[in-house]
Amino acid sequence: MPPIRYLTAKLAQQIDEELMSAAGAFSLDQLMELAGLACAQTLAKVYGKQTHEKVLVCCGPGNQGGDGLVAARHLSMFGYKPTIYMPKPGKKDIYQRLHTQCKNLSISTIDSISDLRNALNSHHAIMDAIFGFSFEPPVRAPFDEALPLIASSGLPTISVDIPSGWHVENGPIKLTREGGEELKGDAATGISPDVLISLTAPKEGVRVFKGRHFLGGRFISRELEKKFELNLPEYPGYEQIVELSAVSKGGEKL
Amino acid sequence: MPPIRYLTAKLAQQIDEELMSAAGAFSLDQLMELAGLACAQTLAKVYGKQTHEKVLVCCGPGNQGGDGLVAARHLSMFGYKPTIYMPKPGKKDIYQRLHTQCKNLSISTIDSISDLRNALNSHHAIMDAIFGFSFEPPVRAPFDEALPLIASSGLPTISVDIPSGWHVENGPIKLTREGGEELKGDAATGISPDVLISLTAPKEGVRVFKGRHFLGGRFISRELEKKFELNLPEYPGYEQIVELSAVSKGGEKL
Structure with a gap:
């Protein structure tokens, strides 16, 4: 089987658009629900709740943050104790609904740097859902302060779709603040x-x-997969996630 | 632990309304996605795709049918070959979108009694998503013809939420057609x-x-569970379904 395809920004965008077009007929609610569930399940697969009960879910203002909110809710349903760090809540109605659902589960939300600092000392793992595939430097406030704190926390970290600060095509790149100053230390490249x-x-x-x-988002039709030559791996049984390193990575059988 | 609560029609209705109220903040898209996924996973858990590849998903015109459409899509993603029997498509926009998503996966839809008869001879299992908890007799056409055919097919059958034709509180009851004639044979009580x-x-x-x-729909908060004294069982790990007979049924430990 040919190796799995790694997407450019343009292709990733195009697939999202096709799924949510009149022809694709998916709603953002549906896709985000399945994506966020996959994120929560991946965390639960890797970090058991006995040892990693308190998870800090860091949410950005875009769709990435929406996935994080869905994941936080599912983690709570799984018996974890998530906290949301969301300094810049997204404005779309869907983010507000997803956030309300979390509040109904008594998941607390923090937004200041000092609360973030405290939370990093009292949590067992981080879910990084800050920036997604449309991120471009500079890193705007308050994330220019948050990223270094998160990166240097030493906590087990799971990133959603793309590690925050990485360029969707070029990977880890030198990050700058607004004004041009470079980020230093552990978060220098995200x-x-x-x-x-x-x-x-x-x-x-x-x-x-x-x-x-891991790979999640099990909602791509064979037709779409063919059209974009994605060469997706087979998901096991009725699972919503599949580990790529266990299948093949960059074409190399492991 | 006190036994799981069995819901009256009124309570079931009330819980749905709370979830989708401004306070609950869930969209129908979200709840139906998780419900339909749970239905598909239950079928996959009980009937493997090697032996039960062709599944006839029978959909009614209401929310039950919507769950069926979501389940059909996930079954297709799992590698099953579902066919949809949907003689009376629901009119809400969401059902049309869910149906389009199925068509994009090349899932075919039949609607006539003669096609249903043929399909029952060529499929390995049935998912019954025709009537839900708001069903009241009489059984309207064409379901007065479809129910007897499905009931007498001898195929392994999984019902969604409540077996079609059963009363939500009284269970199997004598069914009548419009006009008052009783249904006979295998479908006499659904x-x-x-x-x-x-x-x-x-x-x-x-x-x-x-x-x-089985139980699915893992989206009830502890608060809601308490308020309605649901005494839900614990779901295993990050699963979206739990088998009740393996936990306790009607309070009796098995």
């Missing part, structure tokens, strides 16, 4: 996660990722 | 499934059900 959950298909920039790599 | 997947919580009418009984 988050370095232990685990990655790619959604629908992995992106070009994550070819260099060396940790445990 | 479908007798081998497997049942209850959604959110089982309904009063299914207490007498003797087959394998």
Whole structure:
């Protein structure tokens, strides 16, 4: 079987658009629900709740953050104790609904840097759902402060789709703040996660990722898969996630 | 632990309304996605695709049918070959979108009694998503003809939430056609499934059900569970379904 395809920004965008077009007929609610469920299941597969009960779910203002909110809810249903760090809530109605669903589960939300600092000392794992495939530097406030704190926390970290700060095609790149100053230390080139959950298909920039790599977003038709030559691996049984390193990665059988 | 609660029609209705109220903040798209996924996973758990590849998913015109459409899509993603029998498509926009998603997976849809008769001879299992908890006799055409055919097919059958034709509180009851004529034979009191997947919580009418009984719809908060004294069982790990007979059924430990 040919190796799985790594997507450019343009292709990733195009697939999302096709899925949600009149022809594809998916709603954002549906896709985000399945994506966020896959994120939560990946965390639960790798980090058991006995040892990693308290998970800090870091959410950006875009769709990535929406996936994070869905994941936080499912993690709570699984018996974890998630906290949401969301300093810049997205404005779309869907993010507000997803956030309300979390609040109904008594999941608390923090938004200040000092709360983030405290949370990093009291949680067992991080879900990084800050920036997605449309991220471009500079890193805007308050994420220019948050990213270094998260990156240097030493906590087990799982990134959603693309590690925050990475370029969707070029991977880890030198990050700058607004004004041009470079980010220093552990976050100089973005988050370095232990685990990655790619959604629908992995992106070009994550070819260099060396940790445990999962795929989720089991909603791509054979036709779409063929059209975009995705060469997706087979998901086991009725699972919503599949580990790529266990199948093949960059074409290499492991 | 106190036994799981069996819901009256009123309670089931109330829980759905709370979930989708401004306070609950769930969209129908989300709940139906998780419900339909649970239905598909239950079928996949009980009837492997090597032996039960061709599944006839029978959809009614209401939310039950919507769950069926979502399940058909996931079954196709799992590698099954589902066919949809949907003689009276629901009119809401969501059913049309869900149906389009199935058509994009090349899932075919039949609607005539003669096609249903043929399909029952060529499929390995049935998912019954025709009538839900708001069903009241009489059984309207064409379901007054379809129910007897499905019931007498001898195919392994899994019902969604409540077997079609059963009363949500009184269970199997004598069914009549419009005009008052009683249904005869295998469908005299509705479908007798081998497997049942209850959604959110089982309904009063299914207490007498003797087959394998699963629960899905893992989206009820502890608060809602407490408020309605649901006493839901614990779902294993990150699963979206739990088998009730393996936990306790009607309070009796098995």
